[in-house]
Amino acid sequence: MSAVPLRNNKAAASSVRSVTVLGATGSIGDSTMDLLRASPERYRVEALTANGNVEALAKLAKEFSARFVAIADTSKLAELKDALAGTSTECGAGESAVIEAGARPADWVMAAVSGAAGLKPALAAVDRGAHVALANKECLVCAGDFFMQRAAKAGACILPADSEHNALFQALSSGNRDELVRVIITASGGPFRAWKSADIEQATLAQALKHPNWSMGQKITIDSASMMNKGLEVIEASYLFALTPDEIDVLVHPQSIIHGMVEFSDRSVVAQLGAPDMRTPIAHCLGWPDRIKGPAAKLDLAKIGQLTFEAPDFERFPGLRLAYDALRTGKGATTVYNAANEVAVAAFIAGQIRFGAIARLVEATLEDWIRTGNQAPLTSADDAISVDHVARNRAAALLPQIALKAS
Ligand SMILES: NC(=O)C1=CN([C@@H]2O[C@H](COP(=O)(O)OP(=O)(O)OC[C@H]3O[C@@H](n4cnc5c(N)ncnc54)[C@H](OP(=O)(O)O)[C@@H]3O)[C@@H](O)[C@H]2O)C=CC1
Ligand SMILES: CC(=O)[C@@H](O)[C@H](O)COP(=O)(O)O
Numbered sequence: 001m002s003a004v005p006l007r008n009n010k011a012a013a014s015s016v017r018s019v020t021v022l023g024a025t026g027s028i029g030d031s032t033m034d035l036l037r038a039s040p041e042r043y044r045v046e047a048l049t050a051n052g053n054v055e056a057l058a059k060l061a062k063e064f065s066a067r068f069v070a071i072a073d074t075s076k077l078a079e080l081k082d083a084l085a086g087t088s089t090e091c092g093a094g095e096s097a098v099i100e101a102g103a104r105p106a107d108w109v110m111a112a113v114s115g116a117a118g119l120k121p122a123l124a125a126v127d128r129g130a131h132v133a134l135a136n137k138e139c140l141v142c143a144g145d146f147f148m149q150r151a152a153k154a155g156a157c158i159l160p161a162d163s164e165h166n167a168l169f170q171a172l173s174s175g176n177r178d179e180l181v182r183v184i185i186t187a188s189g190g191p192f193r194a195w196k197s198a199d200i201e202q203a204t205l206a207q208a209l210k211h212p213n214w215s216m217g218q219k220i221t222i223d224s225a226s227m228m229n230k231g232l233e234v235i236e237a238s239y240l241f242a243l244t245p246d247e248i249d250v251l252v253h254p255q256s257i258i259h260g261m262v263e264f265s266d267r268s269v270v271a272q273l274g275a276p277d278m279r280t281p282i283a284h285c286l287g288w289p290d291r292i293k294g295p296a297a298k299l300d301l302a303k304i305g306q307l308t309f310e311a312p313d314f315e316r317f318p319g320l321r322l323a324y325d326a327l328r329t330g331k332g333a334t335t336v337y338n339a340a341n342e343v344a345v346a347a348f349i350a351g352q353i354r355f356g357a358i359a360r361l362v363e364a365t366l367e368d369w370i371r372t373g374n375q376a377p378l379t380s381a382d383d384a385i386s387v388d389h390v391a392r393n394r395a396a397a398l399l400p401q402i403a404l405k406a407s
């Protein structure tokens with residue numbers, strides 16, 4: 001049975017739900033806390049986590065009387081304990097504490113750590129059979145099929161929170177799997193949608209951080225600019241919904257109003273629309289299998305006037321092509337794709353490589369990994385984590401030569 005519930009077989013929701021937010025201090029964390037804040041009588045906060053932002057974490061812990069908070073950076077534990085002195089909130093630090101947060105008994109967990117660092121904490125929630133709202137696409141791309149298999153085995157319910165996948169989740173319930181022809185995920189095209197390759201190559205960090213429609217964390221905003229985000233999302237869709245690469249299309253839609261569509265055998269195309277506000281897909285996951293009130297602006301299509309569409313350009317945005325290649329290669333290639341991209345984005349932020357070199361480093365790491373001939377199907381989280389480590393080391397080793405090479 002799939003871990004993504006494809007039909008709304010309405011289960012009775014308990015009156016007060018316990019909730020954990022992994023990555024509570026980030027952009028998705030912020031949107032999630034906003035929804036919890038709106039209905040304090042419905043939710044109790046079990047655990048909250050952050051990487052290093054003690055001030056924001058302690059503030060949230062106090063506001064929501066969290067039972068447990070975890071900070072990944074161990075050097076911040078004393079500061080966190082000081083900030084929460086006199087409260088009943090327990091504190092922990094380090095990767096193990098963040099994993100413990102995922103393992104603690106909460107009905108519903110938002111997985112919103114940025115990057116593959118979120119894999120083990122998300123798995124801790126999955127292994128308990130929790131309802132896991134999955135925003136953290138990198139953890140799925142890193143772990144591959146194995147993540148979904150483990151969720152199905154544990155009886156966990158994976159609720160797709162990424163806007164496009166949440167749209168597919170909603171649209172898929174219009175038909176059966178054998179009636180599905182393809183899914184379409186939309187892409188804004190990012191700030192460089194209409195730029196020439198030579199200009200994309202030289203784009204600055206400030207330019208890459210100017211997303212046209214969404215306000216998000218730094219890493220995903222850079223991924224949107226390179227369209228690596230869409231590549232990660234193609235892979236995410238494949239694992240979440242057991243789709244082949246040929247069943248997943250990307251459509252550039254600069255207004256980000258239609259988030260995803262599903263085409264069925266009778267040629268009906270079912271779409272989900274909404275203003276670009278992550279509180280809508282998160283509210284869908286939080287309320288599921290019911291619907292709760294969402295705070296996003298009402299969609300005013302007359303005011304928007306036009307919805308436009310373009311085919312994606314795989315030449316100017318090679319990261320998207322590489323995602324399809326990695327998915328077709330399988331056997332850990334998507335783990336390598338994600339790991340190399342994380343190394344490349346960090347190097348771009350640190351000023352070590354040009355924007356255009358992000359995709360080149362991912363391509364070089366994938367080629368290097370295929371050359372070694374060590375590819376094998378992932379059979380455990382440990383397999384994925386070890387491929388992830390190897391790929392990060394190879395990407396770091398390839399970095400100097402990629403940095404020197406202009407396009
Ligand atoms: N933002 C969005 O609109 C969307 C985001 N997503 C996905 O959701 C995830 C989160 O994105 P977003 O909220 O934008 O990211 P942010 O950078 O805004 O937040 C990331 C969160 O994870 C924490 N964190 C970062 N690194 C670690 C680590 N090594 N160990 C433990 N915690 C860590 C951060 O803590 P601290 O604050 O202390 O640094 C913060 O709480 C990503 O996977 C992204 O792709 C998907 C769809 C939309
Ligand atoms: C909000 C969300 O889901 C992001 O993943 C968003 O889709 C990024 O925008 P792009 O379409 O530009 O990648």
Ligand SMILES: [Mn+2]
Nearest residue numbers: 162163164233
């Ligand atoms: Mn998305």
